[in-house]
Amino acid sequence: MAGFYQTAYNLLPGFLKRRVNPLDHAIETFVRSAAEGLNKGVVVDAGAGEARFAGHFRAQQYVAVDSCVGESGWDYSRIDVRADLAGMPFRSDVADVVLNTQVLEHVPEPGLVLAEIYRVLKPGGRVFLTAPQGWHEHQQPHDFFRFTAFSLDRLFKGSGFRKVEIKPLGGYFHYLGHRLTYVPKVLFQSRPVPVRILLLPLEIACLAGFCFLAPLACFYLDRLDRKKEFTLCYSCLARKQAP
Secondary structure (H helix, E strand, C coil): CHHHHHHHHHCCCHHHHHHHCHHHHHHHHHHHHHHCCCCCCEEEEECCCCCCCHHHHCCCEEEEEECCCCCCCCCCCCCCEECCCCCCCCCCCCEEEEEEECCHHHCCCHHHHHHHHHHHEEEEEEEEEEEECCCCCCCCCCCCCCCCHHHHHHHHHHCCCCCEEEEECCCHHHHHHHHHCCHHHHHHCCCCHHHHHHCHHHHHHHHHHHHHHHHHHHHHHHHHCCCCCCCCEEEEEEECCCC
């Protein structure tokens, strides 16, 4: 019944989705900004998964690249190139933009992947990357790292980038709101189906409280967190310097 939670979420109107799951909206907005001022050109989505961002780059040549080993239930039919991100089959200096969203934690050598992104980018080309600081284990066994802003800065600069803008996507309360959504999953998902049916009213009550009301309150409380040392995720924007 894992789809039960996703179905309930999908029933919400857009403005509520943005409040109960602000990280998803923040990543979508960050990626969409990559298309601004980019009339044509090549966009490489490195670790594209189901190519969810393809619609933002209809005016560009969008190339979806993935190793296709993350989620067994995903539809990889929209992947253009199946490849290891540490060795993409492209010539150097070919991409105007490279996307790498929620992927870096899943590669054994993140520094090699960033160096490969640097190689593929044209001089002046940009990489739009997001990476988690706080997250549960997922896509096992392909889950290796979590990142601080300092480790991301070190990885980027060690790969050739000189100037990197790293920003937290939300603070402590966005983090807390997201963590609370796992309360009903931890309590109910592993139970036998007959027990779960018996406990369904309690599960629905937990779903309403921990997956809707609590994240909604946390969305508004997050503006009180000025330091944002607790964050689910960072956005990173870097540009390849001209020689």
